Amino acid sequence: xxxxxxxxxxxxxxxxxxxxxxxxxxxxxxxxxxxxxxxxxxxxxxxxxxxxxxxxxxxxxxxxxxxxxxxxxxxxxxxxxxxxxxxxxxxxxxxxxxxxxxxxxxxxxxxxxxxxxxxxxxxxxxxxxxxxxxxxxxxxxxxxxxxxxxxxxxxxxxxxxxxxxxxxxxxxxxxxxxxxxxxxxxxxxxxxxxxxxxxxxxxxxxxxxxxxxxxxxxxxxxxxxxxxxxxxxxxxxxxxxxxxxxxxxxxxxxxxxxxxxxxxxxxxxxxxxxxxxxxxxxxxxxxxxxxxxxxxxxxxxxxxxxxxxxxxxxxxxxxxxxxxxxxxxxxxxxxx
Ligand code: NAD
Numbered sequence: 001x002x003x004x005x006x007x008x009x010x011x012x013x014x015x016x017x018x019x020x021x022x023x024x025x026x027x028x029x030x031x032x033x034x035x036x037x038x039x040x041x042x043x044x045x046x047x048x049x050x051x052x053x054x055x056x057x058x059x060x061x062x063x064x065x066x067x068x069x070x071x072x073x074x075x076x077x078x079x080x081x082x083x084x085x086x087x088x089x090x091x092x093x094x095x096x097x098x099x100x101x102x103x104x105x106x107x108x109x110x111x112x113x114x115x116x117x118x119x120x121x122x123x124x125x126x127x128x129x130x131x132x133x134x135x136x137x138x139x140x141x142x143x144x145x146x147x148x149x150x151x152x153x154x155x156x157x158x159x160x161x162x163x164x165x166x167x168x169x170x171x172x173x174x175x176x177x178x179x180x181x182x183x184x185x186x187x188x189x190x191x192x193x194x195x196x197x198x199x200x201x202x203x204x205x206x207x208x209x210x211x212x213x214x215x216x217x218x219x220x221x222x223x224x225x226x227x228x229x230x231x232x233x234x235x236x237x238x239x240x241x242x243x244x245x246x247x248x249x250x251x252x253x254x255x256x257x258x259x260x261x262x263x264x265x266x267x268x269x270x271x272x273x274x275x276x277x278x279x280x281x282x283x284x285x286x287x288x289x290x291x292x293x294x295x296x297x298x299x300x301x302x303x304x305x306x307x308x309x310x311x312x313x314x315x316x317x318x319x320x321x322x323x324x325x326x327x328x329x330x331x332x333x334x335x336x
Pocket of ligand 1: 013036064083084085088178
């Protein structure tokens, strides 16, 4: 299969590419992957270094909003797995333009090209955040989207466009919605890598508000295995939830990270809550379990310990991202 992976230099996309090309994911032998990635602040070619020399891999730097480029790159592929997105909620509250461009318009550009070149499958990677917040119970795939943050609203726009392309153009679209991911190579602005790297540097960690917001956490390798199952066996036009991980309040998660890093509560400071901070997300994952036999495999305690160890032993990866001035030695790089 010739796969086009957008956003393949980011956290989850690069795990999917590495796992596919190393044959870790089932039925991945014989796959050729092209990565299309703009290399924004969160995209990093180092994430793909372990497979960069393989013959069945190609990297194209570019923007999914660039129609001519996308049309060229999409030609000759069998399927697209679409990860590319602006992903950080706090950044979307500060300024939403790039979120709307990439997550909504960029998705539409890809859908147009996929239809034009008659691709066999389009897997649109999305998030539980499109549903808003739920105080009890869990959303099913039939629940209406009701996003709150600009990030989630722009992702929901992409989801709805993808499903519209299935209905109107008969494009073979499948949408996945996943809970929070964690694991190696995650940009150190997200909670687990931010807290871990702060503690490794002897710095305090910032907990939003009272810390009672609840999230479900899934190891990135489980997410990618589920995406592969959906790519190969998901039904066209369907949404699949991916989750089944561990649900924790931010305070419970903080305690586990403190323990894993050998730090105490004196390293925690409470900061004003995020605007419109969703209290809880929860996905019902019966459908993917029943239809595709998916269950997560990585126990949270093991995955977190392994993740903390990865950050402990990969300072060379994250230090330049957190301290660009020091790394580049140039004040002009300070905005990155
Ligand atoms: P990330 O921020 O680590 O990576 C995003 C990648 O997209 C980067 O490599 C970036 O360079 C690329 N990109 C951004 N704009 C682009 C553009 N215009 N053209 C081409 N490439 C562009 O994000 P991630 O955490 O790996 O998330 C990947 C996908 O998974 C996203 O669609 C996100 O919404 C979804 N998701 C993430 C999580 C999570 O916990 N991280 C959970 C559920 C769903």
